[in-house]
Amino acid sequence: MEDIYDLIVVGAGPAGILASISAAKDKKRVLLLEKMPQIALKLKATGGGKCNLTNTLSQDEFCEKFGKSGRFIKDSLEEFSRDDLIEFFASIGVETIARDGFRIFPINHSSTIILEALTKELERLGVSIKTSIKIGSIQKIDEVFIINTPSQKFKSRNLVLATGGLGYPTLGATGDGYIFAKELGHKVTQTHPAMMPLFTKEKNFASCKADTIAKAILKVNISKYKNLKLVGDLIFTKEGLRGPVILDFAREITPILANYDEVPLLINFIKGKNEEEIYKHLKDEIVKNPTNTILENLETLLAPSVAIEILKLCEIEQNLRFKQIEGIKREKLVKTLAWTPFTIVGHDGFKQAMITRGGVSLKEIDSKTMQSKIVSGLYFCGEIVDIDGPCGGYNLQWSFSSGFLAGKSK
Template identity: 30%
Template sequence: MIVIGGGPAGLMAAIGAARNGAQVTLLEKGNRLGRKLLISGGGRCNVTNARGTDHIIENIPGNGRFLHSVFNQWSNEDIIAFFTELGVPLKEEDRGRMFPVTNKASTVLDALLQELAKQKVNIVLEAIVQRVLYSEADRQFTVQMKSGGAFIAHAVVIAVGGCSVPETGSTGDGYTFAQHFSHTIVDPYPTSVALVSHDPVIQGKDLQGLAIREAVLRLHDPRGKIIATEEGDVLFTHFGISGPAALRVSQYAVKSWMKHRKQPLLLTIDSDSHRSAQSLIDQIVAIGHAAPKKSLRTILKDVTATSLANYVIDRLQLPADQVMAEVNKQHLVDFVAYLKAFPVHVSDTLGLTRATVTGGGVTVKEIDPRTMESRLQSGLFFAGEVMDVHAHTGGYNITVAFSTGYVAGLHAASQVYMK
């Protein structure tokens, strides 16, 4: 059998198939395997998430329920056991994220490459697939190469990724292969991508470089309804908003723009999510009582980042130089209200090529959720981001890749024996 694509899904599909007795050829268009894996998790490779299957599916907003059967066969716990067996001890960090103890993605890739060698998987690099054909008469696939050669197999796993981070080789090739077999492609769109804003606070670079930990972001639709709430770190940049929380919100913004006329959406940022507005006000009042001769600006800089305090003071035209003993409490209320719902209007994302994950792809309606086999073509399987499945950051996407890859490989191997 043949696996097309040498990313996380393809590597695991090849291993899963080989472990179950198939002779596997793995085709990778680039000059090395695992390029996207090496840059995942900031170069540390967040191999999965330690929390339960229900939690993981909740963090796969793009057709997560489709994966119930997959996770029943090969779950996050199986991924952890798999790497432990390969001699890659893992450690759990915040929010259940699992990393190799070495903090190096190369440790994960090296273990996978050693397992491929152990399972005698035939690896062909710089193998650019031109098309995938099937002969009913011979009941076999022909994978034609751009170079002119071809590979013959009874089963094929397409695991070439989507079209985000194209420098890793994900350029949408799998959609063309799937369409040859009459598969429907949900138009690709960016997810897990930074947000662009044209607001003065961004364009003026007032807060560029400001990082807010554990903020709560609320995205509002054009009518003011909250359509997404996400918690995590936020970074103000020269173009807009980035950081894990912004990446999690991005897909909801994109989907809103896809449904409605594209117009700026209000994003409010709670910069102090662990304290209520009243507790913040009480803190400021208490500091003011202890230091009544200090200026309002000096006191406010004690409760939040200096750049943020200065910006809000100027934005609300507060009497910054007034001593606390003379400050009207309403000024404190207004200041805290702004901190708890800092407004930014987002109008775009950095696009598919800058996205971490691709939304859209081969519709899951045409894929058997138990096996990852095409419902339209026997012997054709899909794994990973080429399908219309996408997750939040935090080890969820790579869990999808590893799990769907292994299950696709397992059942593709069975298909080979059935032939």
């Protein structure tokens, strides 16, 4: 008798693993295929090895963070919610904690324990796992999926593509899943690297890299994108900018950068104070400390290193007092403090991208099952589809939830 699996899952990341577990719990015969020598290498590296699994937001708030895609993910979250995820990990021996009240991690902040627990659960459920598998092509003939490799063929009645995106190619991301999806008749939207540092034309702020700017406000200074705005912690680098707010904003910037040589940004480093508030603050400081220099005045608003660079930008000597600065430069200083200009000129591509923006078109996937609307028995989950969220456990929760739903629905 020909050996045909109930389900083959291609890609052993978080989505593929949960799809396999979900199907196996339903007594289905499952084969999990992975091109790398080990499963879940990218999961192991997530969050610097700490593995931010999910977060404490309500389901509605969680979905809102995905923008237009938020409506699509609701069915997956209803099937396998944050609480379900926490309960699942507890059932396989992994306790979780949210020390900051928001981000949920394994209690020992180690992705290794997550990987070990998932591996044991796959084994307990009898999921067959084959690693170092190079798939050449995938066909569907007479209601059976045929996975062709250089050495053998695998057959299944159902197929889950959970191959992830293009980020971190050293951990196995090569975009094979997009090729398979296209060969099976699906449209793949344009892909861009996301969740990554950005390079700026301005290099002078590299001297500020020891300082983290809390609650910086960023906005794109292009009229067409004037509504793109984000608040969060920012860090300076030798090449430009990083930090949580940059990692999140990169998913908006990289598609724009694909169409423009440069993307001008305006950044407020002082928690949103406007020009009027800044001017009043400086006047009050002068009253309190009339002999202080402008640098000493600015240090009540900014980290000293940032204050020095802004003064240089405005061509103002740091040992002058505010009243000694000529009017036009004083005006420029206040404007620059309110919105400091930066110019995004590039990034490291998918090499440093934690996630991918773009993927298999959502229009061709049934959100209630994650099944293809084009090919019966074909399912998608995780990063391969055209969904990406910000930092903070959003993308992992989506991968786990969509994987669970895809495996359950087959």
